[in-house]
Amino acid sequence: MGSILSAAEDEEQEVLIRKELDSYVQPAISSSFPCDNVSEEENNLDSLFLAPSCFVFVPVAIGATLVAYLAPVAAGSGIPVIKCYLNGVKVPEVVRVKTFIVKAVGVVLSVVGGLAVGKEGPMIHCGAVIAAGISQGKSTTFRKDLKIFYRFREDHEKRDFVSAGAAAGVAAAFGAPVGGVLFSLEEGASFWNQTLTWSIFFCSMISAFTLNLVLSAYHNHPGQLSYSGLINFGKFDNISYSFVELPVYVLMGTIGGLFGALFNYLNHKLTVFRLRYLYLKWLQVTEASLVAMMTATVGFTMIYFSWDCQVLGSDPVEYALQFHCEDGKYSALGAIWFQTPEASVKSLFHDPPGSWTLTSLGIFFLFYFLLACWTYGLSVSSGLFIPTLLAGAAWGRIMGICAEWLFNGQDWVCPGKFALIGAASMLGGVVRMTISLTVILIEATGNITFGLPLMIVLMVAKWVGDYFNEGLYDIHVQLSSVPLLAWEPPPLSNNIYASEVMSHPVTTFCTVEKVGRIVETLTSEPHNGFPVVDSDEPASLSTNRTFGRFRGLILRWQLIVLLQHKVFNETAERQWANKKLTLNDFRDAYPRYPPIQRVHISPQEKEFSIDLRPFMNPSTYAVSHTASLPRIFRLFRALGLRHIVVVNDQHEVIGIVTRKDLARYR
Amino acid sequence: MGSILSAAEDEEQEVLIRKELDSYVQPAISSSFPCDNVSEEENNLDSLFLAPSCFVFVPVAIGATLVAYLAPVAAGSGIPVIKCYLNGVKVPEVVRVKTFIVKAVGVVLSVVGGLAVGKEGPMIHCGAVIAAGISQGKSTTFRKDLKIFYRFREDHEKRDFVSAGAAAGVAAAFGAPVGGVLFSLEEGASFWNQTLTWSIFFCSMISAFTLNLVLSAYHNHPGQLSYSGLINFGKFDNISYSFVELPVYVLMGTIGGLFGALFNYLNHKLTVFRLRYLYLKWLQVTEASLVAMMTATVGFTMIYFSWDCQVLGSDPVEYALQFHCEDGKYSALGAIWFQTPEASVKSLFHDPPGSWTLTSLGIFFLFYFLLACWTYGLSVSSGLFIPTLLAGAAWGRIMGICAEWLFNGQDWVCPGKFALIGAASMLGGVVRMTISLTVILIEATGNITFGLPLMIVLMVAKWVGDYFNEGLYDIHVQLSSVPLLAWEPPPLSNNIYASEVMSHPVTTFCTVEKVGRIVETLTSEPHNGFPVVDSDEPASLSTNRTFGRFRGLILRWQLIVLLQHKVFNETAERQWANKKLTLNDFRDAYPRYPPIQRVHISPQEKEFSIDLRPFMNPSTYAVSHTASLPRIFRLFRALGLRHIVVVNDQHEVIGIVTRKDLARYR
Numbered sequence A, B: 001m002g003s004i005l006s007a008a009e010d011e012e013q014e015v016l017i018r019k020e021l022d023s024y025v026q027p028a029i030s031s032s033f034p035c036d037n038v039s040e041e042e043n044n045l046d047s048l049f050l051a052p053s054c055f056v057f058v059p060v061a062i063g064a065t066l067v068a069y070l071a072p073v074a075a076g077s078g079i080p081v082i083k084c085y086l087n088g089v090k091v092p093e094v095v096r097v098k099t100f101i102v103k104a105v106g107v108v109l110s111v112v113g114g115l116a117v118g119k120e121g122p123m124i125h126c127g128a129v130i131a132a133g134i135s136q137g138k139s140t141t142f143r144k145d146l147k148i149f150y151r152f153r154e155d156h157e158k159r160d161f162v163s164a165g166a167a168a169g170v171a172a173a174f175g176a177p178v179g180g181v182l183f184s185l186e187e188g189a190s191f192w193n194q195t196l197t198w199s200i201f202f203c204s205m206i207s208a209f210t211l212n213l214v215l216s217a218y219h220n221h222p223g224q225l226s227y228s229g230l231i232n233f234g235k236f237d238n239i240s241y242s243f244v245e246l247p248v249y250v251l252m253g254t255i256g257g258l259f260g261a262l263f264n265y266l267n268h269k270l271t272v273f274r275l276r277y278l279y280l281k282w283l284q285v286t287e288a289s290l291v292a293m294m295t296a297t298v299g300f301t302m303i304y305f306s307w308d309c310q311v312l313g314s315d316p317v318e319y320a321l322q323f324h325c326e327d328g329k330y331s332a333l334g335a336i337w338f339q340t341p342e343a344s345v346k347s348l349f350h351d352p353p354g355s356w357t358l359t360s361l362g363i364f365f366l367f368y369f370l371l372a373c374w375t376y377g378l379s380v381s382s383g384l385f386i387p388t389l390l391a392g393a394a395w396g397r398i399m400g401i402c403a404e405w406l407f408n409g410q411d412w413v414c415p416g417k418f419a420l421i422g423a424a425s426m427l428g429g430v431v432r433m434t435i436s437l438t439v440i441l442i443e444a445t446g447n448i449t450f451g452l453p454l455m456i457v458l459m460v461a462k463w464v465g466d467y468f469n470e471g472l473y474d475i476h477v478q479l480s481s482v483p484l485l486a487w488e489p490p491p492l493s494n495n496i497y498a499s500e501v502m503s504h505p506v507t508t509f510c511t512v513e514k515v516g517r518i519v520e521t522l523t524s525e526p527h528n529g530f531p532v533v534d535s536d537e538p539a540s541l542s543t544n545r546t547f548g549r550f551r552g553l554i555l556r557w558q559l560i561v562l563l564q565h566k567v568f569n570e571t572a573e574r575q576w577a578n579k580k581l582t583l584n585d586f587r588d589a590y591p592r593y594p595p596i597q598r599v600h601i602s603p604q605e606k607e608f609s610i611d612l613r614p615f616m617n618p619s620t621y622a623v624s625h626t627a628s629l630p631r632i633f634r635l636f637r638a639l640g641l642r643h644i645v646v647v648n649d650q651h652e653v654i655g656i657v658t659r660k661d662l663a664r665y666r
């Protein structure tokens, strides 16, 4: 139930971030554009045109500097790293306080800088960090240990909290508690655990609730709890669909899948380019600033050359920009560029027919698509959902306008609905999630009947996209060469056996091992897990490839804790507190243990020996050398393992399999 | 994607059932009550009073006979057996065609007979049967084999289909596709499998969609897809809640938990009584008929002595009954008793304040509660959701009326909302599901903002109820002594080791075994799984409790198929089609193989031997005797195992653990 706490905290935190952010964004816009809502006279557009594009890169440059120099792991949306973390892969620094701060400040700066970014990915990541922090009851960064929650100081437990935090993040961002749970499950969990799922659900409900409470106070109706998430696409109240529309949705799903695949293709190439040439930190900062300037320039150029003016008052644009429109009118492109992207999405969904012209939407889509593609992967904190939804809503609305023209008079043709479908299909085409996205969109639009069309669209988009490449998050995971395991064993792997997959020879320890050998091995080998074998056999059996009878597995950090506490057989009598070295000592050390070089072991101590049996894990999973790859894969996946020892028929260690070995097969 | 098909079929089937049912119910009511909608003169109530109570038991008696004599497994709601099936336990006849027919016909008869039953449980069960049937592409009952879907003829695959069918059932019953998925997961799945979940989701969406399509045609708006499930509680459109209400909800959750615990306690006692004294089939039929008569009698007596008359026209009662009310009025209790229970729930949720008096609701609740409790567990096909919701809605409405009186004038006090909360808390108190119920109720009422209160109520009800006893489904599972594994290993079991849990001595086979010994063993031992061990050691090592080195596991039915096909070493040359005995032969036999007595083996053949190595499962999971109980438990749960072999350090078989052994620890 600690997760409850975590959620509450979490939520408040995020609300604060968002408020902070709102108050940053609006002043930023209105200060750089004194023409906001002003209809007195025509503004001097030419000077306006240059000024902001010069200033706008400042916040982005700061954000990029923070990310590049302080916490590179805070770049991007954070969903890929959370995905890896939940999958059981240790990505360094993912849930550190430093990352949290850089992420939160960074996303504010990116949004202020006018980049084509959203804030949900970072929010989800922040939720996860907070949850992880709370679960540990200590912060290594702040050197503070509350000495509580000892029992959560394990990889496994911490992971559960991170799931809950991510779910709470989704719940807060989209007002989608059920979607949050499904998101956590779809991205992370491998074992459906009743209690865990229930805690996650409760956590995300509380998150949605707290947000509701804060929003109700913010909107001056304290206690009236009917607000949904931060990113509110407005309720589609009277939406219904008929059978004949389904082919149209399938078509739109296909288009979304194609655009998504294109987006991923371009972004993939770009990321490879960045990895190869832009690995220097100052280059990354420069690129980010360049993109910020480019975005501003494109926006202004587009507004400058556009004569698409709409009558004021007929729609919910909050900060109407007049530019060179007549009095009482506003620039449509100005509106779409200078609202927050969320508000633009909402406008595209709900503006009455006729608010947008084909040309402005077309041009906007083209440039926004390219900018969003360029932006994702920059060394700034940036979400992917909203830009993708906005680009999708733009072409969806274009389709809607065309449909209006084609099927004139049919009452099911409503451009807003098409914008929604377009947004969904674009998002589906880029990220390729399905279940959780469907539910998130259902919850964010408050409309359950529209679930099936959304689902069809997302599925078609996924199918079409998968034909060309992987989802964008997966592409980024791949490029960072993290050994993430897929959901299913690789196809055609039934005839691959453990003996082919495993690494050998294996570095093992004997049940009673010399301290010197441990120190030496830990120094020379990078591995994190070592099988422990019976020591009654001569150590030099390596010729026939077996390494003694398998007894258990010991992890690097456990060995280091043992060395730190000098739990040697020879000193056992003197400090027979040996027995006292219990779970808590191991948990105190969690999660950061010193490297082996930092542990001081005197030459005399090197002659001592340690009995590893009380500390190793005696019942680790071991498989026979005849086990097939899919079987090993399922064990890893279902039980969240990191190492499996391969034994022969005599139960002697002949190999070891880790995630890295499995990830090689695709 | 076969599941897609299954869902579609499934859905149509269920819609048909329901329509059939509707057309049964209405005539049944209107024929036994010629006073329907009649306001001419007062009816002769005294003769009316007796007539139906005598006739009403006929359908129930037929239904009970069908269930008792043809398919005892079709009794009750079906959810407990589906739960066992999905958990990996083989309950005989659960997914047979016979069961399906008895279940579907039986529920129609129970509803016609006026019992306090719902139809969702049976619908879910029917969905599961249809899914299972489709996945196999054959029916042993109809002796028809379409020779398709061979690859689904495995326990594991079939189970996936059953999950999807159950989800589709929920989707159709409540219009809750997401709830259906969560229901399947909460009740059954142990391993979150992306593809599987996605198929289940798609299946239940299609189910909801097909239902929508059929309903839209039925209501004469073909193609206008805005209908939700069959059981529609009406949209709560303008429901919102404020912070101050939460304590009230917690209180109501507590009350629901208490009522639920009472319900379960009474039903438990009753079920034990039934198991002990009413095991004869004719007694079961008599009891069911008695309950039917009792229900009718209670209903009529209540209406007869009630003077609670309400003005006609102000509310949505469809078949208003006048009885001894003045013209233009109708009997409130008549309305609640003689609508379908679903419609009564809807009335309690949505009737304007003042439609019900405290006394009539109180009396109704008391008797309905007892009747529902008596009814569940009868040998008839009967759902539990609706009766529980109705009882809960009744006391919820009572609370609502009290609250109106206490907090007069506060605009959050709306008795319908209280009825909803009461219904949820009662249901939660009885069945103790949480995640899926929350989502089902959210979807069935079409209101997302009300999710948190529902969740709080369900959770409090579960906590309170769990303090006293288990959920009703679990109680029934326990009483039928099925070895269902809980979600979590039993508490305090960390110090229990495999060597204590396992059964030994173990009946094993050698890698090359004599036919005679196989036949003998299969005849004398009831076990379904046998470890295969190295045969180079003398067979009489049983003194020191080890049984040779572990090689693999072979199942009873695989042995029987081998014997049927006479795959003997000695005949290998003659019919060297040995190699031809592949997967498909095993799959053809699935799921019903003859008992060993039916396989004819000549005395000469008994001297032959079989090489089991090509047929056994060589990489079954084996654990060391030092493995702890929680570890074994997790392996069973995560991988859906039925047998685990326990080996010693030399990898020799020393014991075997099955679900039955684990279920002993609680």
Ligand SMILES: Nc1ncnc2c1ncn2[C@@H]1O[C@H](COP(=O)(O)OP(=O)(O)OP(=O)(O)O)[C@@H](O)[C@H]1O
Pocket (backbone or CB within 6 Å): A090, A502, A503, A504, A505, A506, A507, A508, A526, A527, A528, A529, A530, A531, A642, A656, A657, A658, A659, A660, A661
């Ligand atoms: N004790 C060992 N002896 C020999 N090879 C090993 C041992 N442990 C790991 N390996 C091999 O080293 C390679 C890299 O291992 P990997 O980094 O995945 O392991 P690890 O560092 O122990 O695990 P993790 O990174 O998950 O902590 C793999 O091919 C693996 O099989």
Ligand SMILES: Nc1ncnc2c1ncn2[C@@H]1O[C@H](COP(=O)(O)OP(=O)(O)OP(=O)(O)O)[C@@H](O)[C@H]1O
Pocket (backbone or CB within 6 Å): B090, B502, B503, B504, B505, B506, B507, B508, B526, B527, B528, B529, B530, B531, B642, B656, B657, B658, B659, B660, B661
């Ligand atoms: N091959 C065997 N040798 C000895 N004991 C066994 C063997 N198989 C099962 N048992 C024991 O018999 C008891 C009843 O077993 P159970 O009915 O659970 O097994 P099963 O029939 O093989 O499995 P299932 O019922 O799931 O098909 C358990 O205590 C189990 O340990």
Ligand SMILES: [Mg+2]
Pocket (backbone or CB within 6 Å): A526, A527, A528
């Ligand atoms: Mg490593």
Ligand SMILES: [Mg+2]
Pocket (backbone or CB within 6 Å): B526, B527, B528
């Ligand atoms: Mg058995």
